[in-house]
Amino acid sequence: MNDYLKSDCTNCFGLCCIALPYTKSADFPFNKDGGEPCRNLCSDNRCNTHDQLREKGFRGCVSYQCFGAGQHVSQTIYNGEDWRNNSERANEMFAVFPLVQQLHEMLWYLNQALSLKETQSFHSSLQNIYNETVKLIEKAPEEILKLDIVAHRSKINVLLLKTSEVYRKDLFKKGKEKRIKKGLDYLGANLKGADLQGSNFRGTLMIAANLSHADLRKADFIGTDLRDADLSNANLIGAIFLTQSQINSAKGNAHTKIPNFLEKPDHWLE
Structure with a gap:
């Protein structure tokens, strides 16, 4: 799996701890609005309760994964400019992050589909949509905010369904x-x-x-x-x-x- 599709919190501005909302539940101990920094987020973008997240009720944080979107938004799209230093663009950054996270997740699935020998017959289609998705995450923030993520996901889903079918077809034949x-x-x-x-x-x-x-x-x-x-x-x-x-x-x-x-x-x- 490509390293850029793995979360690298050391190169992120704690975006998941700010941009995403959550409600008090079995996964979180209190409510937080989107765009509001979590009370556990430190000024160096680290979490002050990282080693005790499950014990303190932050099970949602333990399971969350950005697929590398955090560092891409922080270091590539915004060129390493922390949201703390540019209040005018902070809200834009918080809106861009969850969209890029969805695109990175799609890339993660496509990357796995491309790695399978069973998908060789439609490898070019997978590669084309993969390349198209990469171009989307390279767009400027204002362009990303206008993307039709649902429509793009639908195109990818057709190929992921086909991947699943061909990957498991031997089991179908065996009636399993x-x-x-x-x-x-x-x-x-x-x-x-x-x-x-x-x-x-x-x-x-x-x-x-x-x-x-x-x-x-x-x-x-x-x-x-x-x-x-x-x-x-x-x-x-x-x-x-x-x-x-x-x-x-x-x-x-x-x-x-x-x-x-x-x-x-x-x-x-x-």
């Missing part, structure tokens, strides 16, 4: 594809030890589901909500469109097998 229902069917579901290899979990809510010891190889996890899902001893090798954010929001242990481009969260190893 699992027909996953949408909605609330998997909230807290007990799927311990289940053979879910090659399943399509796209957009599925699996909050607090028991997936321990489950076989999740080559499953599609795009848009899956894995908050508090138990992945202890599960096998996710070859899982497609699985992100670090999803892994961070779930539970697991040292025996959980994940793709090599992801890292096991510290709270899995405690």
Whole structure:
């Protein structure tokens, strides 16, 4: 996975801690409006409670991932000019950041699709839309604010769906594809030890589901909500469109097998 699609907080102006709003919930201990700096943000753009985020109720911060948008907006689009030094452009920067974050997330998925041998037949289409997306994040702030992100995402989604289908097609032939229902069917579901290899979990809510010891190889996890899902001893090798954010929001242990481009969260190893 390209390094520029990974979060680098040391080169960001703490944009996710300012630009994004959140409400008091299981993921955050208090309300915060968009454009309002989090009370834990220090003047050097570090978090004064970074090592205790989960303990202090900031689970949403632990699972959040900007896919490298923070450092791109901070260092490339705004040339390293901190929002603190330019109050006139601060609000513009806070509006640009979540749009660039969405584009970087699309690039992350496209990058994975391009890395698969199964997508060779439409590799040029993937590369073209990847290059088109890169050009969008290189635009000036005022142009980014006018982008139709929804329309662009729709074009990409067609190719991501095709990627998922060709990547998992061998399992279809073997009759192993699992027909996953949408909605609330998997909230807290007990799927311990289940053979879910090659399943399509796209957009599925699996909050607090028991997936321990489950076989999740080559499953599609795009848009899956894995908050508090138990992945202890599960096998996710070859899982497609699985992100670090999803892994961070779930539970697991040292025996959980994940793709090599992801890292096991510290709270899995405690």
